[in-house]
Each structure stands twice: as structure tokens, then as C-alpha cells.
Amino acid sequence: MSRSTEAQKAARLNAAHGLLTRGQSVAEAALSLSRQFAMSRRQAYRYIEEAQMLDHPVAVAEPAAAVTFKLPPSLVDAIRARAAAEGTTISDMVSRALRAFLGDAGGNG
Template sequence: MERLNAAQRLLSGSNSMAENAQQLSHDYDLSLRQAYRYLEEAQAIGRPTPVPEPSLATTFKLPRSLIGELHTYSAASGLTLSEIVRRALASFLSTVGRRG
């Protein structure tokens, strides 16, 4: 995401594609070919890409049956366990926040 956003910033300037590729290659230690790919992708997207907040590992103790249900849902939905738990907690906390 960071490289895509850097490519997007370069594209918004007045330099040529070749100059932008050279700059991106230098700034991020990329080959020219990689730099061109980032520039082309940024051009196709046409806007900055949000950079996700870093995640931290944490440990919870949950009942075995709940973990089984999470694994079953994960396999059926294609979502990771982390994404399922993140969504569930965000939903819960937004509901709690409105009540009190």
C-alpha cells in the first residue's frame, strides 16, 4: 500500500513516467520493472489506497465448541479467524458504545 501511494503521489506531479519510475525505484530499492508496475497499478486505481492499521497478536481463551464453530464458519466464508473475530468485536463494541 505504501508503495502504491508513493506511486500515486509521483503520478500527481509533472514528471514523466520514466522519471517517476526512476524515483520510485530509488526510493524503495525496486527494479525499474517493479516501479513501472506500481505506477501502472496506481494509475489504474486512480486514488490513494488506505493503509490498514497494524495488527497485534493477542491470546484469548474460548470454549472448544466456539472455536469449532469459528473454524467451520471460516472454511465456509473464506474469511480468516482473525477477520471474523475482528468484525464480531467491532460490531459488539459499536453496539455497546451506543448504549452507554
């Protein structure tokens, strides 16, 4: 069986959070979750347990698409260094920069 994606985990956590918020007991929520997502009750209980610690639903990450483009080596080095200094990825750095640019340029950001 393959591992769940981050988006799947977020959707399951949000479903668990919603069930608990609507007043279902832990046992009822686990049964509902296991049926809805075709998972074992043990796994459903893990999601319920994690959802109990949430104050609000988690954000569901948008899937990423691979894109290839060319940049000057000095810019690539600068992006790598900045990403390392901030403890993030190059993809995250580029995504944030493009969102900021598109927002400033009147795009949909």
C-alpha cells in the first residue's frame, strides 16, 4: 500500500476535525472516517487523535507541477543559499517570489 500524500493527509485530518466539531464521539468519528476513506479503524483513530489537537482545519496544499527553466548560475546560487539560510526548499523560495511578483503585478497571486 502506498503512502498518503500531504494533500490526502490534510483532507483526512480536516474530515476528522469536522466530525469531532459536529459532536460525534471518537468511536463514531473513527468509524465514519474509516468508511469514508477506506482505511483501517486503527488508522482512523490516529487521524482522530491528531485532529483533537487542532484548533481549526489545516490548509490543503495544492499539488505541485514540475517546471524546467534556465536561470543565470549566480541567481541559482543565490536562491540555494537563501533557501538553506531560511531552512526551506528552492521550490518554496521560487513559489513565494512568483506569488509576490504576480500579486504586485495585479495577477491572481
